[in-house]
Every structure is written in C-alpha cells, then in structure tokens.
Amino acid sequence: GITLPRSSASIATVTEKISLKDVKKGDLMFFKGRNIQSTRVGHVSIVTSVQGDTIEMMHSCRRGIIIEKYQTNKHYTSRFLFAGKLPQVYPKDSLLVDYVLIAEAVEIADTLEGGDTMKTIYRQEQLVSMKPIADRDTTHSHPQIVKIIGVGDIMLGTNYPNSSYLPPNDGKDILLPVKEIISKGDVSFGNLEGVLLTGEGERKKCSNPAICYAFKMPDHYIDYLVDAGFNLLSIANNHIRDFGRTGTANTIRILENSPINFAGLEECPYTTFEKDGVRYGFAAFAPNTGTVKINDYANAKAIISHLDSVSNIVIVSFHGGAEGSTMRHITRKREMFLGENRGNPYEFARMAIDAGADIVLGHGPHVTRAIDIYKDRFIAYSLGNFATYGRFNLSGPNGIAPIVELNLSKTGEFISGKIYSTKQIGEGGPILDEQNRALKEIQQLTRKDIPECTLKIEADGSIKHSNASEGDTP
Incomplete structure (x- = not known):
C-alpha cells in the first residue's frame, strides 16, 4: 500500500x-x-x-x-x-x-x-x-465482529465570551472518566457541537440573544478528543457556523490534521476510511445552513447509496428532532423547533437504511430518546448531551446520556450491544451514573414509542435480539 x-x-x-x-x-x-x-x-x-x-x-x-x-x-x-x-x-x-x-x-x-x-x-x-x-497479501481477513461506540453532543467548553466557560485544568481531565469505554471502539463516534477556534471569528448574529449561544473550543482541545479514543465526528449541526467561515475552516483544518474522520457540510458531505481491513463510509445530515440537509431525501439517498457501493459498513448521523426535556418522544412526524423543520427522525432513519446505511445515530434534541432496529440495522434516535460543559441546561433528562457500544458483523448487521449510563453534574463533563438513568430512560421510551421493536434491553445494559439465546451474545 x-x-x-x-x-x-x-x-x-x-x-x-x-x-x-x-x-x-x-x-x-x-x-x-x-x-x-x-x-x-x-x-x-x-x-x-x-x-x-x-x-x-x-x-x-x-x-x-x-x-x-x-x-x-x-x-x-x-x-x-x-x-x-x-x-x-x-x-x-x-x-x-x-x-x-x-x-x-x-x-x-x-x-x-x-x-x-x-x-x-x-x-x-x-x-x-x-x-x-x-x-497483495490476502491472508489477513476482516474481523468477524466490529465494535462501534456512539455518543451524542460534545462541547468541551468555550472560550467565548470568555475563558471562564472553560473546564478546570484546561479541559485535560474532562473525558478521562469515560476514556476506557470510548477507546474500546474500532470506530468511536460523537457530534462536535461547536467549532475549534482559539482565535477570533465572525460571530453569528441572533435576532433573539436569549435563545442564541455560540461555542468555540480552543484548537488544542482536539488532542483531548483524540486521546479519549474518538476517530469519527459529525460536524453537521447548528453550531458549526457559530463563528462564520473562519470558525468552520479552522475546524476542518484541525480535523484534517488529526486522526479523526468527519463529515456533514456541503464542503465535506461524507468520507470513507479503513480500519483493520474494514472499509467504512460516513455521512452526516442536519437542517442547518451549510450542512447536508436532513430533509433532502433525494440527495441523502444518493450519498448513502454511493457509500454503500464502496464500503463494508455505512454509518449515518443526523442532527434532528425538536429540542428540550419535553421532546423525548419519537412522534413519527415532522418535528418543528423555533420555526425550523427539524425533520422526521423515524422516517429519516428508515430511509437511510433502505438506501444502504448500517447504523443510524441521532443527536440534536439534547435528551436521550428510544433505540430501534430495522432490517437488522441499529438506530439511536438521540444520544443526548454527552460532554457539554458550561453553557448547557443539564437539569433532569438533559443531564443524562448513554454511551452505546455496538457489535456488528463485518457487513453491518447488528449482533449485540451495551448501554453505559453517564451523567453530567455541576458545569458538566461525563461520569458514569451508578443509577443507570439513561439506560432506564431508553428502556421506557423504547417500550412506549417503538413497541414493535424487537430489541431486548436488559437491566445490566446489554442489548440483544429478543430471540437471541445466551450463547449468541459475544
């Protein structure tokens, strides 16, 4: 090679x-x-x-x-x-x-x-x-099981409007409590909610400052993400343009110079990469300016179908659904938030899988939502606030989130998984939650919102097909 x-x-x-x-x-x-x-x-x-x-x-x-x-x-x-x-x-x-x-x-x-x-x-x-x-050396075969780790929103602290919104010890410790889990993945994914920008940029203008936030993490915070084990990020969300072209371009530059793969903008709608003989395709969607649009199904199908033609496993991420603690349920309808069409997550996930996706990971509502399976492909409708320091509402359901660990076949079929519950206290930063509240939330919401779901979610966090025997779970 x-x-x-x-x-x-x-x-x-x-x-x-x-x-x-x-x-x-x-x-x-x-x-x-x-x-x-x-x-x-x-x-x-x-x-x-x-x-x-x-x-x-x-x-x-x-x-x-x-x-x-x-x-x-x-x-x-x-x-x-x-x-x-x-x-x-x-x-x-x-x-x-x-x-x-x-x-x-x-x-x-x-x-x-x-x-x-x-x-x-x-x-x-x-x-x-x-x-x-x-x-070619053809003696190296693909691994039989691929492990995917997925989390939700990541904003490790912002130096805007000032450095008081950065975590202690310059953020070096913020991901350490969950590093052991994140680093287990062949692919470890999260949604980067904000830009990487130490310097100044063109801050977005808001008609209503009361509901407007702008996030920029210092450039070197990329090192904390890499050290924790992340190698895949979505940048398709409403904060990637918080500091104009300068912030977006700087984020792309830093990610390109790191081991982290990324996608989600018109400039970079998808990517492919290889790990241990498995070829991955990744695309990310959102309703926001400059992102690959979640509601443009024709475009989304074309991208996902192409990735399916050149990849072993296709991962799709979406930033969609209405936000807030009262928006925890899947409605199976279009969801509006502040006048914006945030898509129909249930419909979008099935469209993506029909087009060739093997995993669909959602984020955006800032709360945990149900999980699902369709055609043996795993769906998480919202993975909540995973690591959001300083400027987020972390009360009640906004302060708990899962880490999902998924075991897939080398062609993308779901085999088994596990949910780790995390919580954020004080100003934020993920730690394991001994009360397993995110797990219990997913169990309850999945039963209520997706009653036909054939996944079995155990009290210890393990996920399996409902007809799987004990010996079937790796």
Missing part, C-alpha cells in the same frame, strides 16, 4: 509532472475544481488504459466511481491542469491493478429522479492501494 495525503491538491505535490502524451496506466491526471478560472487542483483521476491517443480514466464523481474516456468529457478537458506519476509506483502492464480513488472538490451537477438537481459534492475519499493484485 501507499500512504498519500488526503486531498487531491496535496497528492499533486508528491507527484512527478509528466506530459499528457506520456501518460501510462497508473498515472494520475489533475483538474481544476469548481472555479474554472482558478489554477488550483480540485479533482484527480487515475489512468486505467491508453490506446493510441485515447486515455481512459477512473475517478469518483456524483455518478459514482466510473471509468470513462477523458477526451469525450468536456467538463474535464476544459479543466485539465497536468498529469503526474507517483515515484513509488512501478505498474506492470501484465498485472491487474486495484484502485480506490481520491476525488475531492468534485463539481458535477447531475439530475436526479424527479428533476431534482444535486449540488456540488466535495469528496474525501482515500487512495487505499495501488499495489498489483498479484502482489
């Missing part, structure tokens, strides 16, 4: 430029992105064959991962910048080569069924290997 930077522009910096007439199978072709007047690299393809003057290339775009003739596509011939070869690659024409493309900053506007038009999608896919198949 070959380790490469994750963006097409960065890959271009490690290639040796060559003339287009000299390209061979395995070489790369670089193109402009959205702005045709720009000279910046925004897209990359890989050459799959050269027959005379005809170049065939493979790349990922809105239409999927496709192979096409370069000369017949005006979109790309008008945006071509240069070709390049990777010094590490020595292709042999007699061997097949297995490619997984990077394609970032793709701008194809395709028409979907019903006449809807897909906006520009910026991919974050990683080149996994350019090693000839004959040279």
Whole structure:
C-alpha cells in the first residue's frame, strides 16, 4: 500500500509532472475544481488504459466511481491542469491493478429522479492501494465482529465570551472518566457541537440573544478528543457556523490534521476510511445552513447509496428532532423547533437504511430518546448531551446520556450491544451514573414509542435480539 495525503491538491505535490502524451496506466491526471478560472487542483483521476491517443480514466464523481474516456468529457478537458506519476509506483502492464480513488472538490451537477438537481459534492475519499493484485497479501481477513461506540453532543467548553466557560485544568481531565469505554471502539463516534477556534471569528448574529449561544473550543482541545479514543465526528449541526467561515475552516483544518474522520457540510458531505481491513463510509445530515440537509431525501439517498457501493459498513448521523426535556418522544412526524423543520427522525432513519446505511445515530434534541432496529440495522434516535460543559441546561433528562457500544458483523448487521449510563453534574463533563438513568430512560421510551421493536434491553445494559439465546451474545 501507499500512504498519500488526503486531498487531491496535496497528492499533486508528491507527484512527478509528466506530459499528457506520456501518460501510462497508473498515472494520475489533475483538474481544476469548481472555479474554472482558478489554477488550483480540485479533482484527480487515475489512468486505467491508453490506446493510441485515447486515455481512459477512473475517478469518483456524483455518478459514482466510473471509468470513462477523458477526451469525450468536456467538463474535464476544459479543466485539465497536468498529469503526474507517483515515484513509488512501478505498474506492470501484465498485472491487474486495484484502485480506490481520491476525488475531492468534485463539481458535477447531475439530475436526479424527479428533476431534482444535486449540488456540488466535495469528496474525501482515500487512495487505499495501488499495489498489483498479484502482489497483495490476502491472508489477513476482516474481523468477524466490529465494535462501534456512539455518543451524542460534545462541547468541551468555550472560550467565548470568555475563558471562564472553560473546564478546570484546561479541559485535560474532562473525558478521562469515560476514556476506557470510548477507546474500546474500532470506530468511536460523537457530534462536535461547536467549532475549534482559539482565535477570533465572525460571530453569528441572533435576532433573539436569549435563545442564541455560540461555542468555540480552543484548537488544542482536539488532542483531548483524540486521546479519549474518538476517530469519527459529525460536524453537521447548528453550531458549526457559530463563528462564520473562519470558525468552520479552522475546524476542518484541525480535523484534517488529526486522526479523526468527519463529515456533514456541503464542503465535506461524507468520507470513507479503513480500519483493520474494514472499509467504512460516513455521512452526516442536519437542517442547518451549510450542512447536508436532513430533509433532502433525494440527495441523502444518493450519498448513502454511493457509500454503500464502496464500503463494508455505512454509518449515518443526523442532527434532528425538536429540542428540550419535553421532546423525548419519537412522534413519527415532522418535528418543528423555533420555526425550523427539524425533520422526521423515524422516517429519516428508515430511509437511510433502505438506501444502504448500517447504523443510524441521532443527536440534536439534547435528551436521550428510544433505540430501534430495522432490517437488522441499529438506530439511536438521540444520544443526548454527552460532554457539554458550561453553557448547557443539564437539569433532569438533559443531564443524562448513554454511551452505546455496538457489535456488528463485518457487513453491518447488528449482533449485540451495551448501554453505559453517564451523567453530567455541576458545569458538566461525563461520569458514569451508578443509577443507570439513561439506560432506564431508553428502556421506557423504547417500550412506549417503538413497541414493535424487537430489541431486548436488559437491566445490566446489554442489548440483544429478543430471540437471541445466551450463547449468541459475544
């Protein structure tokens, strides 16, 4: 395998430029992105064959991962910048080569069924290997069980309006009480409720300051998330634009330079990554400005279906449903909050699974909601306030939240799980709750709101299929 930077522009910096007439199978072709007047690299393809003057290339775009003739596509011939070869690659024409493309900053506007038009999608896919198949080590098989850890909202403290809203010891200890659980996951997920920004940004303007909060965590707080074991975050929520373009761009920059995968904005609607031989796809949705819209089902289906075609396990996150302690129940209807359509979580989760999702993890209401299973795929409708320091209402149901531990097959089917109950006291920060209130809340809400749910939630927090025997649970 070959380790490469994750963006097409960065890959271009490690290639040796060559003339287009000299390209061979395995070489790369670089193109402009959205702005045709720009000279910046925004897209990359890989050459799959050269027959005379005809170049065939493979790349990922809105239409999927496709192979096409370069000369017949005006979109790309008008945006071509240069070709390049990777010094590490020595292709042999007699061997097949297995490619997984990077394609970032793709701008194809395709028409979907019903006449809807897909906006520009910026991919974050990683080149996994350019090693000839004959040279591949195929002795390493996928693990039989994959462990996913999921939590809800994360806001580790804000330096706005001042540093008094940051936790003691500069936040170093805030996640330590739950680190042992979080770090068990092959994938450990949470919703980053705010931006990472030590400096200043363009604070959002609010028509009603009484219901308006802006959150920005210092840049180095990313280290606390990494140390706790998180490697997947949603940034699709109502706080990712709290400090304008500056805050959003800085958050993306910091996450790109960390081991944490992320998605949820128009700039980065989804991502794929690999861990221990399993390929994961992730997409996140919300109703808010600049996010991938939860109510645009045609767009959501297209994204999820694509991820399903290139991944072993697809994880979908959504920030949806009305907020507050009185909004703990699944209504199976559209939910409104402060005049905003926050989607229908029940309907959205089933749509996502029908499109190819294997897990659906919800957040946004700031309270714990029911869990569910559909087509052997797990759903959590809201994972509540997990680690929200300083500026959140943590009274009553707002102050308890689950950590869900899920054991899945390598193709995404739910096998078993466990609920760990946490609570936040004082200004906040998660600790284990000996009263197991989040567990009891999930048991009660699932019985009431999803009475047909076939999951069995035990008093010790274990989750299993209702027809599973003791020997079936890993």
